[in-house]
Amino acid sequence: MSIVHLIADIPLFHGLPKEQIDDLAMIVTDQVFKKGEIIFSESDEGTGFYVVITGRVKIFKLSFEGKEQILHIFGPGEPFGETAVFAGEHFPANAEAMEESRIFFFPRESLIALIKKTPSLALNMLAILSRRLRRFAALIDDLSLKEVPGRLAAYLLYLSEQHKGSTDLQLAITKGQLASLLGTIPETLSRILAKMTAQGLVVSEGPHIRILDLEGLQVLAESGGHL
Amino acid sequence: MSIVHLIADIPLFHGLPKEQIDDLAMIVTDQVFKKGEIIFSESDEGTGFYVVITGRVKIFKLSFEGKEQILHIFGPGEPFGETAVFAGEHFPANAEAMEESRIFFFPRESLIALIKKTPSLALNMLAILSRRLRRFAALIDDLSLKEVPGRLAAYLLYLSEQHKGSTDLQLAITKGQLASLLGTIPETLSRILAKMTAQGLVVSEGPHIRILDLEGLQVLAESGGHL
DNA sequence: CGTCGACTTGAGTTAACTCAAATCATGTGG
DNA sequence: CCACATGATTTGAGTTAACTCAAGTCGACG
Numbered sequence: 001m002s003i004v005h006l007i008a009d010i011p012l013f014h015g016l017p018k019e020q021i022d023d024l025a026m027i028v029t030d031q032v033f034k035k036g037e038i039i040f041s042e043s044d045e046g047t048g049f050y051v052v053i054t055g056r057v058k059i060f061k062l063s064f065e066g067k068e069q070i071l072h073i074f075g076p077g078e079p080f081g082e083t084a085v086f087a088g089e090h091f092p093a094n095a096e097a098m099e100e101s102r103i104f105f106f107p108r109e110s111l112i113a114l115i116k117k118t119p120s121l122a123l124n125m126l127a128i129l130s131r132r133l134r135r136f137a138a139l140i141d142d143l144s145l146k147e148v149p150g151r152l153a154a155y156l157l158y159l160s161e162q163h164k165g166s167t168d169l170q171l172a173i174t175k176g177q178l179a180s181l182l183g184t185i186p187e188t189l190s191r192i193l194a195k196m197t198a199q200g201l202v203v204s205e206g207p208h209i210r211i212l213d214l215e216g217l218q219v220l221a222e223s224g225g226h227l
Numbered sequence: 228m229s230i231v232h233l234i235a236d237i238p239l240f241h242g243l244p245k246e247q248i249d250d251l252a253m254i255v256t257d258q259v260f261k262k263g264e265i266i267f268s269e270s271d272e273g274t275g276f277y278v279v280i281t282g283r284v285k286i287f288k289l290s291f292e293g294k295e296q297i298l299h300i301f302g303p304g305e306p307f308g309e310t311a312v313f314a315g316e317h318f319p320a321n322a323e324a325m326e327e328s329r330i331f332f333f334p335r336e337s338l339i340a341l342i343k344k345t346p347s348l349a350l351n352m353l354a355i356l357s358r359r360l361r362r363f364a365a366l367i368d369d370l371s372l373k374e375v376p377g378r379l380a381a382y383l384l385y386l387s388e389q390h391k392g393s394t395d396l397q398l399a400i401t402k403g404q405l406a407s408l409l410g411t412i413p414e415t416l417s418r419i420l421a422k423m424t425a426q427g428l429v430v431s432e433g434p435h436i437r438i439l440d441l442e443g444l445q446v447l448a449e450s451g452g453h454l
Numbered sequence: 455c456g457t458c459g460a461c462t463t464g465a466g467t468t469a470a471c472t473c474a475a476a477t478c479a480t481g482t483g484g
Numbered sequence: 485c486c487a488c489a490t491g492a493t494t495t496g497a498g499t500t501a502a503c504t505c506a507a508g509t510c511g512a513c514g
Contacts, residue, residue: 087357
């Protein structure tokens with residue numbers, strides 16, 4: 001597929017006139033990152049923003065001792081690194097390709113110029129940032145006010161919703177990564193899954209998890225999460 | 228001061244032509260909330276956004292058991308509740324006046340219409356949301372990867388920077404609220420302050436905290452925080 | 455002076471952590 | 485096709501930071 005079509009397919013740019021898409025195609029940088037490659041680091045200067053075309057990218061923070069907290073996992077069509085364009089000089093977190101990924105990079109000035117010309121793009125961008133703020137608020141809520149079982153239950157319910165309410169879930173990430181996403185470590189996650197299984201809430205076999213007691217999980221997620 | 232001047236003084240609206248300020252003045256709702264009054268709750272529909280004119284407002288989440296996590300404390304000139312305008316139907320958290328506060332309310336449609344007309348406003352708004360995302364990322368980092376002493380140290384250093392590097396700090400909030408801001412409880416905060424005092428890092432007398440060992444605090448904040 | 459809220463301190467409990475080791479799946483080179 | 489290296493996951497044992505509950509202190513204000 002041509003660069004122009006790939007850009008036009010990015011939800012952020014939906015509805016843009018052809019001319020401006022062409023402009024974007026002129027200035028885009030097309031890159032491929034291998035699995036595990038760092039796209040940018042926390043201290044790097046943010047000279048532009050990125051969009052995932054294929055593959056997956058994780059945005060994460062690292063503690064002093066090396067423990068990681070995943071903030072986002074982005075897939076095709078999703079932009080990342082935009083806050084550096086609008087707010088500051090450096091990126092607030094690290095970005096790494098979780099698998100071989102094709103990434104488009106757009107320099108800062110062109111995005112700002114484009115937004116000035118295109119109100120609908122500004123509103124798209126505002127909507128995206130607002131949704132992320134909302135997700136962050138939920139994550140803070142979870143980290144601060146819920147225990148790990150509650151977070152896991154909430155996550156499983158979220159996955160279930162994504163799949164139209166299916167109770168047959170396939171993890172797209174490893175359990176270690178899930179642990180990092182939930183703000184815990186693999187050992188703890190493993191133990192809690194074992195407990196949930198013992199209580200008949202779920203069945204877990206490798207990356208496949210089946211929800212047995214949807215209501216039970218809901219109670220767990222809402223009540224802060226004591227198993 | 229007139230409504231028009233008050234609106235023109237809001238940083239978000241800086242640089243707007245007089246005509247549009249007048250438009251805003253026509254549609255603004257001017258409200259006063261007493262200390263402790265709820266401005267909106269998590270489940271409320273977000274039909275617009277707010278700006279603090281005088282006083283202070285806290286944005287917070289509540290756990291099932293009633294523990295609170297403060298997400299923001301906003302003062303004069305700062306907007307809040309905007310994410311509901313761009314992203315969703317309901318507010319993602321609760322808002323309460325921490326003291327008697329004068330609050331302006333702007334309905335959703337007028338803000339969106341204004342942004343369509345005014346690219347610089349869009350960029351202002353994007354910058355504000357980006358800065359908040361950044362702050363949230365830092366908070367998530369703290370909650371997930373640092374222990375309470377590290378968070379407290381980081382907060383004290385932040386306060387010191389706000390006051391041009393002064394080591395004489397005056398808390399603008401109660402220690403209980405500080406605990407909630409740091410994602411802990413008053414008892415824990417009290418104990419940690421006592422420990423820090425015992426180690427000669429700070430002196431704490433009521434709402435007044437003096438930093439004795441700036442470097443020590445920096446080490447504590449950066450290293451995750453073991454006292 | 456008494457009450458109320460804010461703060462501190464003590465004692466006991468626990469969720470989640472660290473460290474260590476065993477198990478399992480996968481894939482590669484011989 | 486097998487043996488071993490690699491990474492993911494699980495399980496066990498011990499430790500700890502931070503929590504809950506309870507009690508007491510302190511200061512401001514009516």
